[in-house]
Amino acid sequence: MMASHQVTMEKTSARKESSVWQGVEQGPEDPILGVTVAFNKDNHPDKVNLGVGAYRTEEGKPLVLDVVRRAEAAIVADRSVNKEYLPIIGLASFCKLSAQLILGADCPAIVEKRTTTVQCLSGTGSLRVGAEFIGKHYHQTIIYIPDPTWGNHNKIFPLGGVSVRKYRYYDPATRGLDFQGMMEDLHSAPSGAVVLLHACAHNPTGVDPTPEQWEQIRRLIRSKKQLPFFDSAYQGFASGSLDRDAAPVRSFAGDGGEMLIAQSYAKNLGLYGERVGALTFVCGSPDVAKRVESQLKLVIRPMYSNPPGHGARIVEAVLSDKQLFQDWTVELKGMADRIITMRHKLFDALKQKGTPGRWSHIVKQIGMFTFTGLNKDQVVFMTKEYHIYMTADGRISMAGLNSKNVHHLAEAIHAAVTRRS
């Protein structure tokens, strides 16, 4: 008895030391979300988080929209609402309303029943499901993404089975769009390739094509039979108008061609943590749309079975109730306007200080972010000396600024730009 007990003991302790995961290395923190991790560790009273694109009020506090609170209170009190599994493709009414929101209810593709919309986990989830679908079913498993783009694009597509190539986008010299470079690269991209387009408020640059440029982009993509995949994470946030921000998407949807659209409600409805979004396919025919939908279920079921209900119900309530929808547009404009105000405040502060360099891009760029043009060393300096938290590519989230901290940021930028390296 003793002997066998001893043998067991040895086996147990021998087991403890070895591991099948011995070779696993420490992965780096996510370049964007890791900024918040670092920010949280900092105890300095003047610290500012300009990392992740989450809206903050003038008081520097997270915001739950009033329409969301009202919708949520009603949902929680509603005895007819239960927690049964949603269908694999999500809440049907949510899907319908989401398609209408981005495409417009009178979009010919919707009228002709050539679309299918599936509820997914915010923008990321919509992109991943779309990527997996492309990887599985599309004849060209290559996607062209703008340079630069949201960092997570580079991770999502390859893991979904789609290889990534870049097209020129940002011109550091002008701090604007490298339109010629973009057109050249899309032109030399293979026929049928997938092309990722930021619907509005390009992340990280804040540089969007003009309507005229969008028209040229559309014609080129259609002539090359390329498949546009729109990432729409800021509808309503860019200009303050839901319809205006959807214009590029709608021009593509209106020309009869096919496309994919990933929508997120993280920013415009402040539903970040609820993970609610939608993936829409605009297809050549209703029959194709039906078959695509059936195949999307096969992608989703082994990933997470069906999407979370709470956020979708909130969105459904806001989009389907006239008063809530109207009130939402007002809150949305309020958020967009506050960001535009901060852009001007930062620009004015830098001008006042006489900070060397051109800073007009701060007020020209659109949406939540400003691509400052600061380099990695300058960013490191600003974090170390001024406790400014931002991504290494020089992107700052304007939503994290307010009247109290904008001068601290201006000081930090000034110091970074004028210091002798």
Place this chain on the structure above:
Amino acid sequence: MAFSATAQRAALAQGFATSIPSADQPSKASFAAFSGFRPVALKKAALDLHSAKPARVSMQAVATKASAFESITQAPPDPILGVSEAFKADTSSDKLNLGVGAYRTEDIKPYVLDVVKKAEKLMLENGENKEYLPIEGLADFNKATVALLLGSDNKAVKDGRVATIQSLSGTGSLRLGAAFLARFYPGRTVFLSNPTWGNHKNIFADAGVEWKEYRYFNPATIGLDFEGMMADIEAAPNGSVIVLHGCAHNPTGIDPTPEQWSKIADLIEKKNHLPFFDVAYQGFASGSLDEDAASVRLFVERGFELLVAQSYSKNLGLYAERIGALNAVLPTADLATKVKSQLKRLARALYSNPPVHGARIVAYVVGNNDIFDEWKQEMAGMAGRIQAVRATLVEELKKRDTKGRDWSFITSQIGMFSFTGLKPAQVENMTKKWHVYMTKDGRISLAGLNKARAGYLADAMIDSFDNF
């Protein structure tokens, strides 16, 4: 050891991206055609779909346009979730939904637990915000979930050897684990019980992990084929991954005894296999959270490194909120840190960070002693109702059975499901003639039955067994 999942996944994607416009060519996605991971390099279509025909200018109001997805075939409905869809479409007043494992009250109504309602009210009153959670999820939830699973004083947890990531219920936790295996434990085979929850196969396949089966169900005894199970686990190459149902095996309802669990652990240790527990019914099987976690705790106590997927869909009735966790128990805290960091990267590319609502509900329930006690009572109530319904069904079957068959398997099976032994033709009769909806493998969800309908179900079962 740098392993390029990117290359493999891309290669996989290439291999399966057959868009050949032929009706004979089975799409990878077809359920019927797909029976496992086959790393066969299929030839990609050289055909450029768009050059097949010049674009027509259509004069019709609804134009039939050329589509890049023209060759996509209609996928069949999900074998489990599709049952509910078919049930909804049925207009018969006799219809009975015994398909998906979602709890129903004695009135056959969906059930939102009182503790869940309490938690949601509190969350509103406290004005909780909707900020992004960290990639690994809500810290309070992660603490609570691992304490529930392993016990609040668990040494592995105290030593920092457990990495926990909040995930999208059971499915999401399994998928995250599978993706991790594909990248960091490549070339290994995952062994699934035969039978198992259907979605297991697709989860591992879609993550690029090969699966095989080990014997589990013995139709002759309607019990566990323990010898077969042990033989197959023994025959598996050393270091294979073995998926084990922590309790209330789905679909059979047959669990190993404690003695059998011990022997399984011995064998897995000997073969250096990696256990991957699927715990979807903790608290639901016996009514006791601790009792239902015994198998997992045994393995952890014995020093195994292992993976555990948890779900709160059933035991907290949070089906729609997609709340669960993937736990990795490692030999050292250092490894746990590293594994967690890698799991985060995989999660970031799937959905960035998990949904907050369900996690908060769990944290509130577990974090408040009174509410926690109430939960335990509600859970015991749910498990109790199912046990009572099992007993009633057996009585009703005995009343009607002219052949003196042994129906005791229904009361000895554990959890939400009963594996009836009904064959596909018999199942079809159950649905067509009797409007009883169940999965083709003969599984019925007792959660969808009540005493009042037990007689009807017994009629249907006897008829199907006898006449088909």
